[in-house]
Amino acid sequence: xxxxxxxxxxxxxxxxxxxxxxxxxxxxxxxxxxxxxxxxxxxxxxxxxxxxxxxxxxxxxxxxxxxxxxxxxxxxxxxxxxxxxxxxxxxxxxxxxxxxxxxxxxxxxxxxxxxxxxxxxxxxxxxx
Numbered sequence: 454x455x456x457x458x459x460x461x462x463x464x465x466x467x468x469x470x471x472x473x474x475x476x477x478x479x480x481x482x483x484x485x486x487x488x489x490x491x492x493x494x495x496x497x498x499x500x501x502x503x504x505x506x507x508x509x510x511x512x513x514x515x516x517x518x519x520x521x522x523x524x525x526x527x528x529x530x531x532x533x534x535x536x537x538x539x540x541x542x543x544x545x546x547x548x549x550x551x552x553x554x555x556x557x558x559x560x561x562x563x564x565x566x567x568x569x570x571x572x573x574x575x576x577x578x579x580x581x
Contacts (some may be wrong), residue, residue: 478535479577482528485563492522494577496535502573503543526572530560532579540574 478496483489492500498515502523529537541552555568563569 477577478532478579479537479575480530481522481526481537481572481575482530483522483525485527485569487528487530487562489527490525492517492519494575496577496579499574499576501543523573524570526575527564527569528562529557529564529575531557531577535577535579538576538578539568539572541571543573 477493479494479498480487480491481494481500482491494500494517498517500517500519500522502519502521502525504520505518526539531537537557538554539557540554544552553571557564564572
C-alpha cells in the first residue's frame with residue numbers, strides 16, 4: 454500500500470470515529486449524576502413528555518413525544534455552545550412550554566430540588 458493510500462484510509466477512519474463519538478448536542482437523564490435512562494436531542498429538537506394524541510399534533514420533525522418521561526429528568530449533558538430550555542408544563546404550540554421555565558448553559562449532574570422530576574418539556578438549542 455502506498456503512503457498516500459494509507460494516509461487517505463487513516464483520515465477516513467478518523468473522520469468516521471469522530472462522527473460516531475459525538476452522540477448528541479444535548480442528552481437528558483432520568484437520574485442524577487447522568488444515571489438511568491437517557492434521551493438524545495440535537496439542535497432544535499424537543500422532548501415533550503405528553504401523549505401526541507392529547508396535543509392533536511404528531512409527526513412533527515424534531516419533536517419527540519414521550520409521556521413516560523414526564524417529571525423524570527434529573528440531570529443532563531450539553532455539548533459546547535448548546536443550552537437546554539426546560540419547562541415545568543406543556544402549554545401549546547409554538548411555545549411548547551408553560552409554567553416555570555429555565556435556560557441552562559452548562560451540563561448539570563443534578564438539576565436541584567426546584568427542578569428535579571418536574572420537567573415536562575426540554576428543548577436543545579445550539580449556536581445562539
